[in-house]
Amino acid sequence: MRSAAIAFLLPPKAGLVAGITGETGQPGVVDVALKPVGHRAGDPTSNNSYLGHVMAVDHGGPGARALAEAVVGGLAVRYREDVA
Numbered sequence: 001m002r003s004a005a006i007a008f009l010l011p012p013k014a015g016l017v018a019g020i021t022g023e024t025g026q027p028g029v030v031d032v033a034l035k036p037v038g039h040r041a042g043d044p045t046s047n048n049s050y051l052g053h054v055m056a057v058d059h060g061g062p063g064a065r066a067l068a069e070a071v072v073g074g075l076a077v078r079y080r081e082d083v084a
Helices: 064-073
Strands: 003-009 015-021 029-034 052-058 076-079
Touching (some): 003 064, 052 064
Antiparallel strands (some): 003 052, 029 052
């Protein structure tokens, strides 16, 4: 059995993105797309507000969803007002 999944990074709040950090270069992660610095994030009301996504595969089992969600969960969004 194989699996594939995508997980979306929703903004924690509205604001001007100063950066998105976190480890994404893991085995099984096949695509990562993140909004650039300067992107104006809207309120996190739906997946239409997403700041990026992580796509993952598991060639040996059903673990792709857990991997994609773990990688997204490890991402941190910084906003312009958070920067000193």
